Amino acid sequence: MAAAEATSAIERRTIAKVSWRLLPLVALAYCIAYIDRSNISVASLTMNKDLGFSAYIYGWGAGIFFFGYFLFEIPSNLILEKIGARIWIARIMITWGIISGFTALVTGTTSFLIIRFLLGAAEAGFFPGMILYLTYWFPAEYRGRVISTLFIAQPVANAVASIASSAILDMDGMLGVRGWQWIFIIEAIPAVLLGLAIFRIMTDRPGHAEWLADDERSWLQTRLDGESRQVEGTGRMTWIQALADPRVVALSLIYLMSVTANYGVVFFMPQIVKGIGLSNMMTGIVSSGPYIIGTIGLIAWGWSSDRNKERRWHLITASVVGALGLAFAGWSGASYWALLGMSAATVGIYGSRAAFWPMPSLFLTGSAAASAIAMINAVGNLGGYFGPVIVGWIKDSTQSFQAGLYFLAACSLMAGVITFFAARAAGDPAAIARANAAAAAE
Numbered sequence: 001m002a003a004a005e006a007t008s009a010i011e012r013r014t015i016a017k018v019s020w021r022l023l024p025l026v027a028l029a030y031c032i033a034y035i036d037r038s039n040i041s042v043a044s045l046t047m048n049k050d051l052g053f054s055a056y057i058y059g060w061g062a063g064i065f066f067f068g069y070f071l072f073e074i075p076s077n078l079i080l081e082k083i084g085a086r087i088w089i090a091r092i093m094i095t096w097g098i099i100s101g102f103t104a105l106v107t108g109t110t111s112f113l114i115i116r117f118l119l120g121a122a123e124a125g126f127f128p129g130m131i132l133y134l135t136y137w138f139p140a141e142y143r144g145r146v147i148s149t150l151f152i153a154q155p156v157a158n159a160v161a162s163i164a165s166s167a168i169l170d171m172d173g174m175l176g177v178r179g180w181q182w183i184f185i186i187e188a189i190p191a192v193l194l195g196l197a198i199f200r201i202m203t204d205r206p207g208h209a210e211w212l213a214d215d216e217r218s219w220l221q222t223r224l225d226g227e228s229r230q231v232e233g234t235g236r237m238t239w240i241q242a243l244a245d246p247r248v249v250a251l252s253l254i255y256l257m258s259v260t261a262n263y264g265v266v267f268f269m270p271q272i273v274k275g276i277g278l279s280n281m282m283t284g285i286v287s288s289g290p291y292i293i294g295t296i297g298l299i300a301w302g303w304s305s306d307r308n309k310e311r312r313w314h315l316i317t318a319s320v321v322g323a324l325g326l327a328f329a330g331w332s333g334a335s336y337w338a339l340l341g342m343s344a345a346t347v348g349i350y351g352s353r354a355a356f357w358p359m360p361s362l363f364l365t366g367s368a369a370a371s372a373i374a375m376i377n378a379v380g381n382l383g384g385y386f387g388p389v390i391v392g393w394i395k396d397s398t399q400s401f402q403a404g405l406y407f408l409a410a411c412s413l414m415a416g417v418i419t420f421f422a423a424r425a426a427g428d429p430a431a432i433a434r435a436n437a438a439a440a441a442e
Contacts, residue, residue, distance in 0.1 A: 059392025068120030076125025097191030148302025255380025264387030294346030319416030322348030330405030
């Protein structure tokens, strides 16, 4: 009994230390990354007119980011696994910060598309690298809550970007620079500075953590090594085998549908809200509301999923909530009721992440986990292309966002449907054990 109590005390102390040391840094980095990825949505309020972009061309530029992201995602994550997160995450942040700043120099369609593609290539590997990095530090039972903490950065970033970017947009004409150009210049600086900070202070693995006591470091490493042996006990996959695993393919399709719904909202939210008849500044403030509310779903789903040790039904429920919210927003038209629908949509979409991302580490470790997480994220983030392009095309064709929102609702619903039929072996520990045993026997 005394030994168990001592172990429990070490566990609480260690997880608390690791959480306070790593999670604020990781969440801040992701917040900045997301701002640099999505600040184009506010910039578009004046940039599109200045550069003569239609909704379709803007959607192309917003979405082509994810082609660069897709092409370099897996190589980037495998490099991170080899050389460590500290060096590689720092490299990613500094590179994307510089390229994001160059967005202020675009003069037309061609330069716009090139810069957005390069920004995606520069950022490739950041998010799956962070997911992989957290598996190095947190046992499986904590990952739903930990990933929720990481994802809090997403709605916070959207809210901050909506308000801050709208304020910066009002700097139009200062020093002869347009407001939308100031957005890219000013918001690129934090990425470069934080990249330099990460290079100095990030710790790659628990074995290198001098800020943990010897007993804390020993407990954490023993716990994580034991979980890895349990996963590998029924068969260790290479990174190439992991890419062809049916569970990885299913998770990639689920994430593709969910991300399509998400980015269709992210890149057009300010334009949808603007349709109510608000000023640029009020558009930014009002657009931040649904993202703030979305954090409720994120925290609630992460807590519930960890507490019940269940992922699949949490993911299905969240996807359905997202679909209903988007459908209601489309039905409501350009009104404040649409904001209620958008809020429900963000609760569901963000809530789904807390149940989804712990799934790969339930049956993968090492380079197999690195490649699979990268592929899931790479395929899923192609939705960041499809969502804006299709919604932009629908908007140009119908002069309304209504049908586009119905399309996004269908995507979120499809994520739930695929999860119901295809993700049993990705979210259920018993099914994982059976699937790994079958793979090992082949």
